[in-house]
Amino acid sequence: MRRLSLSRLLPWLVVPTIACSTSAPIPLTSAGHFGASAPGKVRRAPCCMRAGMLQGEASAGVQWQHEWARGAVIYQLFVRSFSDSDGDGHGDFNGATAKLDYLNDGNTETTTDLGVDGIWLMPIHPSPSYHGYDVANYEAINPQYGTMADFERFVSEAHKRGIRVIMDFVINHTSAQHPWFLDAATGPKARYRDWYVWSATPRDWVQPWEGGKGPVWHERNGAYFYAAFLREMPDLNHRNPEVRARMREVAGFWLSRGIDGLRVDGSRYLIETGSNAEHGGQRDTLETHAYWRDFSSYVRSVKPDAVLVGENWVQPERAGTAILASYYGSTTSVAGGDQLSMSFNFPLSARLLGGVKDGAAGPIIDKLKDMRDLYPAGVTDAPFLANHDMPRIATVLGGDRRRLRAAAAVLLTLPGSIYLYYGEELGLQDGAPDAEDRDKRTPMPWTGGTTGGFTTGSPWYGFSPDHRRINVASEARDRRSLHNWYKTLIATHKAVRALREGS
Numbered sequence: 001m002r003r004l005s006l007s008r009l010l011p012w013l014v015v016p017t018i019a020c021s022t023s024a025p026i027p028l029t030s031a032g033h034f035g036a037s038a039p040g041k042v043r044r045a046p047c048c049m050r051a052g053m054l055q056g057e058a059s060a061g062v063q064w065q066h067e068w069a070r071g072a073v074i075y076q077l078f079v080r081s082f083s084d085s086d087g088d089g090h091g092d093f094n095g096a097t098a099k100l101d102y103l104n105d106g107n108t109e110t111t112t113d114l115g116v117d118g119i120w121l122m123p124i125h126p127s128p129s130y131h132g133y134d135v136a137n138y139e140a141i142n143p144q145y146g147t148m149a150d151f152e153r154f155v156s157e158a159h160k161r162g163i164r165v166i167m168d169f170v171i172n173h174t175s176a177q178h179p180w181f182l183d184a185a186t187g188p189k190a191r192y193r194d195w196y197v198w199s200a201t202p203r204d205w206v207q208p209w210e211g212g213k214g215p216v217w218h219e220r221n222g223a224y225f226y227a228a229f230l231r232e233m234p235d236l237n238h239r240n241p242e243v244r245a246r247m248r249e250v251a252g253f254w255l256s257r258g259i260d261g262l263r264v265d266g267s268r269y270l271i272e273t274g275s276n277a278e279h280g281g282q283r284d285t286l287e288t289h290a291y292w293r294d295f296s297s298y299v300r301s302v303k304p305d306a307v308l309v310g311e312n313w314v315q316p317e318r319a320g321t322a323i324l325a326s327y328y329g330s331t332t333s334v335a336g337g338d339q340l341s342m343s344f345n346f347p348l349s350a351r352l353l354g355g356v357k358d359g360a361a362g363p364i365i366d367k368l369k370d371m372r373d374l375y376p377a378g379v380t381d382a383p384f385l386a387n388h389d390m391p392r393i394a395t396v397l398g399g400d401r402r403r404l405r406a407a408a409a410v411l412l413t414l415p416g417s418i419y420l421y422y423g424e425e426l427g428l429q430d431g432a433p434d435a436e437d438r439d440k441r442t443p444m445p446w447t448g449g450t451t452g453g454f455t456t457g458s459p460w461y462g463f464s465p466d467h468r469r470i471n472v473a474s475e476a477r478d479r480r481s482l483h484n485w486y487k488t489l490i491a492t493h494k495a496v497r498a499l500r501e502g503s
């Protein structure tokens, strides 16, 4: 086991606002994996994980082959807000394809591109919402984003440049407009009735997260359906073998079209067994872990080099990290974990933001220690600063360039698959403070012009403030811009094996 000292690493990168409060080394295993014991040896884990392992250990599966993901830099892209090719004001696949060279031109000699290794596409399917997290047809492309041929060309052009493409897989629930739900809601004898979760009587459960107060049982035609998030997003019944088979089919449909991985939305909430208040049964259930073990085994069987990235949104404390650890599952029969191959590191994100804001590395180091103690050996982490559901980092840090540079430097020296949120590399802020989610998802400013080089028409939503200064064209020209700092950090991350692999 080699040792990597964060306090030695950071000054080398000239991080101006971080003051290390401790010089304690962060032990990592030789391949930069978290966990101090040998691969294959199961470390401390929550009881739900150990119980789940018994079943997983019985069936040795196909191994993951996604070594590419370790140290990869992946760019979260909202198609609607990235680039519009036809002037209707909504970003689309042809627009995104035209901008691929900005992300990675596939030529290692050039320094004009960001140099990312992958893209995470937020939902791309037909949906009644602008964001698409309520899918109305899992095997089609949102017509506002283009055609299936446009999508396939995007993936093929990305692959030509060495960019992998991960897509959002919204599996916990469908849209209330999905034909399955429209049928299910007609009555108890409907063909798709059992594809959703029904109760003849109302129940007083609430949303299963900290501070969750919203109701989750909603009346429709004299019965009550379960929806963890919103009435418009009814939960699928993943206990139903037909639903399980159908969602595997959906995953296979996209993996066979070149998709390199799935980002699974709401992955803690798949199968509910009782009220959260009384039984903790609306999240992290044994049944949910068993589901991911089965699903993971299926994905490995059809595309072993794919990744499964979980949105397990947990609290920043050590207990939250223990929950993330449990979603890797067992590493005994499957190296890297027999459930989700990684989870977004929400606890670390909170510590990164807090640490950079306060100029203190201690909370970050403490979290890295939690991970070392709790993660199974040999797994890959998925660190990030912020995503589409969180205030943008530039907003949190009040646009402070020194702190933004520090945040980027810490992020891009962490081991794991590193996720950037589009516009983060520019210092893009939210459209309005404390405003609605759309303000976290504003159009990408390519230039300082009225339509920002995003569209020739009228953008579907307003730009974030100051886009005449904060845009790709002007930052590309400025040697000292945040954009150029990101490019330098990504290039360094790729060139230095110790940064890429953490050892």
Ligand SMILES: [Ca+2]
Pocket (backbone or CB within 6 Å): 084, 085, 086, 087, 088, 089, 090, 091, 092, 144
């Ligand atoms: Ca368009």
Ligand SMILES: [Ca+2]
Pocket (backbone or CB within 6 Å): 172, 228, 235, 236, 269, 270, 271, 272
């Ligand atoms: Ca569910």
